[in-house]
Amino acid sequence: MIPSKPIVNPFPNAPNPAPTHDAHDAHANPKLNPFAAVNARVHKAADILEIKENYRKLLTTPWREVKVALPMLDDKGELRLFEGYRVQHNGVRGPYKGGVRYHPQVDMDEVRALASLMTWKCSLVDIPFGGAKGGIAVDPHTLSMRELQTLTRRFMHSLKKMVGPYKDIMAPDMGTNPQIMGWMMDAYGLLHGYTPAIVTGKPIPLGGTPGRLDATGLGVAMVARRVLEEKGEDIRDKTVVVQGFGNVGSYAALHMSNMGARVVAVADASGALYEKSGLDIPKLMLYAQNTGGVAGFPEAEKSSSQDTTEILNQACDILVPAALGNVIHGGNMAQIKTRYVLEGANGPVTPEADEFLGDRGVVVVPDILCNAGGVIASYFEWAQNIQVHQWEKTEHHMELDRHLSEAFAEVSRLAQQHNLSLREAAFVVGVDRVHKAALARGH
Numbered sequence: 326m327i328p329s330k331p332i333v334n335p336f337p338n339a340p341n342p343a344p345t346h347d348a349h350d351a352h353a354n355p356k357l358n359p360f361a362a363v364n365a366r367v368h369k370a371a372d373i374l375e376i377k378e379n380y381r382k383l384l385t386t387p388w389r390e391v392k393v394a395l396p397m398l399d400d401k402g403e404l405r406l407f408e409g410y411r412v413q414h415n416g417v418r419g420p421y422k423g424g425v426r427y428h429p430q431v432d433m434d435e436v437r438a439l440a441s442l443m444t445w446k447c448s449l450v451d452i453p454f455g456g457a458k459g460g461i462a463v464d465p466h467t468l469s470m471r472e473l474q475t476l477t478r479r480f481m482h483s484l485k486k487m488v489g490p491y492k493d494i495m496a497p498d499m500g501t502n503p504q505i506m507g508w509m510m511d512a513y514g515l516l517h518g519y520t521p522a523i524v525t526g527k528p529i530p531l532g533g534t535p536g537r538l539d540a541t542g543l544g545v546a547m548v549a550r551r552v553l554e555e556k557g558e559d560i561r562d563k564t565v566v567v568q569g570f571g572n573v574g575s576y577a578a579l580h581m582s583n584m585g586a587r588v589v590a591v592a593d594a595s596g597a598l599y600e601k602s603g604l605d606i607p608k609l610m611l612y613a614q615n616t617g618g619v620a621g622f623p624e625a626e627k628s629s630s631q632d633t634t635e636i637l638n639q640a641c642d643i644l645v646p647a648a649l650g651n652v653i654h655g656g657n658m659a660q661i662k663t664r665y666v667l668e669g670a671n672g673p674v675t676p677e678a679d680e681f682l683g684d685r686g687v688v689v690v691p692d693i694l695c696n697a698g699g700v701i702a703s704y705f706e707w708a709q710n711i712q713v714h715q716w717e718k719t720e721h722h723m724e725l726d727r728h729l730s731e732a733f734a735e736v737s738r739l740a741q742q743h744n745l746s747l748r749e750a751a752f753v754v755g756v757d758r759v760h761k762a763a764l765a766r767g768h
């Protein structure tokens with residue numbers, strides 16, 4: 326039965342604001358197509374690896390793309406129509422793997438770009454998956470819980486032939502969460518029977534794993550520690566600024582502060598906070614969960630409902646963009662005052678800004694390495710579901726650190742040997758493995 330009053334949406338974060346020019350550079354500037362930007366990086370790696378033209382085409386062309394119409398009756402009984410997408414970019418190394426994003430700006434180009442990043446990310450950290458991504462053009466914060474569930478089930482139903490535990494496995498991304506994965510698993514199970522490995526990032530009672538929820542943010546912190554160690558520095562007392570206080574940003578802030586860093590500013594869609602002595606992150610997480618955002622947190626020197634983008638210009642040792650793509654771009658790159666950029670979000674630095682920051686000696690740790698903790702933990706969850714076996718949380722953390730440390734060591738060695746940026750080296754490692762697998766398959 327349709328409830329007479331909408332049930333409150335379970336999302337802990339404040340509504341996403343109307344897209345700003347800054348945050349959506351890629352959409353505002355037709356020259357900056359996000360998929361073309363990723364492919365430019367693949368071509369650069371292919372140049373270094375001397376990959377032949379016909380293989381480059383295979384590596385830069387998505388294997389399957391689907392756009393689905395998603396009708397939904399809202400709580401008032403009115404029909405609303407949404408658009409959903411799934412792109413399976415490359416499956417040479419294993420089943421497709423990638424998150425599902427609910428955001429008003431989702432479109433085919435963005436999903437293509439994110440799907441291809443997944444191919445290179447899974448390859449770089451050497452887990453046996455190809456790359457995929459999906460999404461629905463919707464602001465989930467504007468839907469009731471019933472509407473959100475109906476839309477999610479419809480999406481899974483539309484993709485039922487494309488996905489499967491050995492075909493394509495979805496996971497949370499921006500605007501989606503474990504609850505949404507639980508509904509997806511149930512919708513798939515109604516057709517195919519109990520199949521926990523169809524999605525990762527599920528609630529624990531459904532076969533989710535305790536280490537998945539914070540894995541992306543924890544991974545960002547683990548990579549930050551390794552990068553600093555290699556430079557002979559310690560993460561303790563380093564100042565950190567984080568943009569985005571959702572799954573990735575909040576846990577990156579939490580784990581970095583647990584490692585002894587000082588998180589001096591954070592922003593989410595609701596506003597920004599500044600505190601020189603370091604914010605109390607566990608308290609702030611509770612506050613944001615209860616109020617829907619970070620704005621107004623009483624234990625901060627300054628709180629603003631405006632600075633969601635300006636926070637990127639705040640002086641700090643480590644800057645973690647963990648919200649939207651293309652937030653560091655030609656228009657603000659000269660104002661960035663940090664030594665390390667850790668890409669918690671996917672594609673937060675445009676190619677122009679990347680080059681500019683690199684020339685100024687800023688170390689930019691690329692998304693495909695920095696935020697790979699999430700997909701690594703998803704791989705652990707999937708493997709446990711397939712084997713009907715559960716790991717201890719400590720085993721999770723050790724394995725996560727091992728995967729990330731090995732990937733970073735390889736990237737760093739290659740970067741030094743061939744005088745490459747960390748991003749160029751990461752793409753060389755990722756592209757090389759996929760290319761070799763394609764050759765071995767006889768493609």
Ligand code: NAD
Nearest residue numbers: 498499500541569570571572573593594633648670671699
């Ligand atoms: P989320 O929905 O949990 O959180 C997004 C955060 O960004 C929220 O705090 C929101 O308020 C904030 N935000 C939105 N618009 C903003 C703006 N204009 N200014 C400042 N903050 C803004 O999403 P998430 O899962 O944390 O994902 C964030 C990024 O990390 C995305 O790029 C996603 O693709 C990437 N990522 C996520 C995972 C994962 O496991 N969740 C893994 C790898 C990469």
